[in-house]
Amino acid sequence: MMYLGQSLLCFLCIFTIANAGGRTLVLLDNLGIKETHSIFFKWLQDRDYTLTYKLADDPNLLLSKYGNYSYEHLIIFSPSVEEFGGALTVETITEFIDNGGNVLVTGSSHSGEALRELASECGFELDQESASVIDHLNYDVTDDGYHTKIVADPENLINAPVIVGNRQVAPLLYEGTGLIADRENPLVLRLLTASSLAYSYNPKQPIKDYPHAVGKNTLLIAALQARNNARVVFTGSLYFFSDEAFTSAVEKAQEVAKSITQWVFKENGVIRVSSVNHNRIGEHSPPVAYTIMDDVIYTITVEKLMGDKWVPYEANDLQLEFVRIDPFVRMTMTPSGYGRYEARFKIPDVYGVYQFKVDYNRIGLTHLYSTTQVSVRPLEHTQYERFIPSAYPYYASAFSMMFGVFIFSFVFLHYKDNSKTNDEAFTSAVEKAQEVAKSITQWVFKENGVIRVSSVNHNRIGEHSPPVAYTIMDDVIYTITVEKLMGDKWVPYEANDLQLEFVRIDPFVRMTMTPSGYGRYEARFKIPDVYGVYQFKVDYNRIGLTHLYSTTQVSVRPLEHTQYERFIPSAYPYYASAFSMMFGVFIFSFVFLHYKDNSKTKSE
Structure with missing residues (x-):
């Protein structure tokens, strides 16, 4: 079967014959x-x-x-x-x-x-x-x-x-x-x-x-x-x-x-493609479309100009590429005599539009280029394997699970406990079910698992009331009292995992508070050296308990000018250097102004 690409190549080669002489x-x-x-x-x-x-x-x-x-x-x-x-x-x-x-x-x-x-x-x-x-x-x-x-x-x-x-x-x-x-x-x-x-x-x-x-x-x-x-x-x-x-x-x-x-003048070194064929192995004509994983045979016949006649071209380095953007298959074709070359391969398992491509370029010979476009489609639903060998372990797993469920159901339905009568077993099961139902009902109607914040305090250590604004690097104490509902009374809630966060966008301090008895928790820390608007934040969320959330907003200002240290200890070496230089200048000036040379008289 001849295609447009091969027809054009053959035309060019025939034109080449006309060039000779x-x-x-x-x-x-x-x-x-x-x-x-x-x-x-x-x-x-x-x-x-x-x-x-x-x-x-x-x-x-x-x-x-x-x-x-x-x-x-x-x-x-x-x-x-x-x-x-x-x-x-x-x-x-x-x-x-x-x-x-x-x-x-x-x-x-x-x-x-x-x-x-x-x-x-x-x-x-x-x-x-x-x-x-x-x-x-x-x-x-x-x-x-x-x-x-x-x-x-x-x-x-x-x-x-x-x-x-x-x-x-x-x-x-x-x-x-x-x-x-x-x-x-x-x-x-x-x-x-x-x-x-x-x-x-x-x-x-x-x-x-x-x-x-x-x-x-x-x-x-x-x-x-x-x-x-x-x-x-x-x-x-x-x-x-x-x-x-x-x-x-x-x-x-x-x-x-x-x-x-x-x-x-192209009397020597001229080759051409005279015929191209491709089909599935066992067939004799090319299909409308190939299917992935088909076994394919591709044949091409190449001729060489010798004088005024075309004779078979013999070589052992003619290659075929099966291309979809990039080559999926590249192989050297096998010569089968009389200028005929053959390649057998399995089409890749990727469908799309492909080309059989022969691009042969050797010194002294005309460029041989042949492409044939074909379509490769996926498998039809009737062509897939009924049972895939690589899936046999999964089949065995599924059937073994089905068998196991059957055995379990059989044993469960026919098992008899001789240690108790049926009435006793039924009574015990009902009592347990009633207890579980009561507990769930109490929880859903908030008779259990309810906690609250009863009081919050914060102040500088040594003081007793919160200031208008804290100053950076202040030592602070924060206390919170948590209670738990027990029947119709609130009693202290005791835990050891209550955490405090001191937050300005992101937490600057995160620490676990220390219980001090009667539901009271305490945290002591130093305020960071970054001023701004902060929050004391307690966010306590545990399974079965109501969500405990408490925030208190405070301001943190920088130091006033009177609060900075008069002399910074780390700068003492620089102070000493400055005073020693001043003292040295004083001594030098005194000596320079009062020095007298007694070795000579004024007239001399």
């Missing part, structure tokens, strides 16, 4: 490049590429007409161009890439502003004007003495045969400028790097500043595969594709150049 626009600095690079261009024509040669500043340049692109590929062999001609600009080239077009660009040590801007758009940076890659150890015998015609080691090629082919080839000739790319950019590929001894600088000038590109940070060839699978290859050497580099007696660049060209 398609119409190609070749932009040149001058028509002489057709002769110096004839081997490369003839090789393209032999592979059914239709080449259209134009100068880079041709005023009639067009990539598209009436919204349709006239070319599938673009080759720019014009390093020195400062501005493209006609309707061609860096912006139109980036739009061409965004729409799936492929671009091969070569620069040189004299690259123009247009190429620098295009490189920047693709994530690369060309070295400064007139800079060349220099290697004083690895250079060709035909070099002019500046060591700019370097010999690149094939070991510095990227380890991706689908892009560069076999790395066991002759050394590669390179003459041109260096590139720099951001290592953090996941879309950029470093196809060929310089040796660790190379650097990029103007060979005709002394080195005054640290070179822009040094060692393996110097890129000779770089590539970009965009998220829409469009491909761009950028090299700083037009010479790399020349007949001279292809036919050198020792060094060879032809095989690598052809492999890179086949990759950038």
